[in-house]
Amino acid sequence: MKIGVPTEIKPQENRIGLTPDSVKTLISNGHEVLVENNGGFEAGFENEQYKVAGAKIVDKAEDIFNDAEIIVKVKEPLSNEVKMIRENQIVFTYLHLAAAKELTEGLIKSKSVCIAYETVTDNNGRLPLLAPMSAVAGRMSVQAGAHCLEKNQKGRGLLLGGSPGVDPGTVVILGGGVVGENAAIIATGMKAKVHIVDKSEARLKQLQEIFGDKIIPELSDKTDLNKLVSECDLLVGGVLIPGAEAPKIVTKDMLKLMKRGSVIVDVAIDQGGCVETSKPTTHAEPTYIVNDVVHYCVANMPGGVPRTSTLALNKATLPFLSKLANDGYQKALKNDKNFLAGLNVCQGNVTYKAVADIFGYKFISPSEIF
Secondary structure: OEEOOOOOOOOOOOOOOOHHHHHHHHHHHEEEEEEEEOHHHHHHOOOHHHHOOOOEEEEHHHHHHOOOOOEEEOOOOOOHHOOOOOOEEEEEEEOOOOOOOHHHHHHHOOOEEEEHHHHHOOOOOOOOOOHHHHHHHHHHHHHHHHHHHHHOOOOOOOOOOEEEEEEEEEEEEOOOOOHHHHHHHHHHHHOEEEEEEEEOOOHHHHHHHHHHEEEEEEEEHHHOHHHHHHHHEEEOOOOOOOOOOOOEEEEEHHHOOOOOOOOOEEHHHHOOOOOOOOOOOOOOEEEEEEEEEEEEEOOOHHHOHHHHHHHHHHHHHHHHHHHHHHHHHHHHHHHHHHHHHOEEEEOOOOOHHHHHHHOOEEEOOOOHHH
């Protein structure tokens, strides 16, 4: 099968869909791989490495979209890319459609087969292709938040880890999933005071086993969130409903309770954000201020560390891509219900219920298609 890897064109997105090692694996299985010229350069992967792996270097994205049967990306297709997607072409990437009506409409019209990394599941209901980037984003959230707390970033002028004789800052993490756990790894490492809020008592017990008394677990329905928000210096939003728009946990009114110069890092922004005042930002202009609170809402946080992110993502995605290429999408999806959960749009139909519900489309179960 012919697999195409275009350069990512989202602003400040420097990851790439395949590493040279992944290309080598696919080619050893008899597939052809087209990589756009210098597509991996910013992630530290040179054209020559792709050539040695057996890839063909292509100058224009248009030629990749014209020739490839599978398009492998990292971020959702932008409007210029959507126009190039062909009927029955397989698009394998992060889509986050619940927060992207125009993209959803474009993919429906293309009649392509769109498989979203973020809704592929495993036997335990986890999201194995989202987890690597959630881990990166979770770790980056505290790193970015600590930086935003500096006075020259319009923050409180507070060192998150404190200093001898000076108390550390307080971090409140909303959501105890992959983002929350990895945010806690960095925040506790910085010696901050860390609260983790989650709706699952069992999950909070797991986190307490991991972190011991370095965290304060907070069961969401028994916690005064207003009080926590008013006390925190850094709020990390890591709430996720798979494939659906994130719930607004922090309201505009709650924002008024926060300290002047405190920081919100809304990692859930890809799915619309879990803070009512959140809106997507970029690595070039990552922050804005509402009610004297710094908001960091970069929609592709892992793109800031593209080498680490690309390597981590490929470890997770390559086995699934290999199934697609070896078996074709119908057999690959039909034989694996967890992979089938990744199918969001197929030949003009919306096949992911949360996306259909939010935009009012008729939902077609993916099991009805095969």
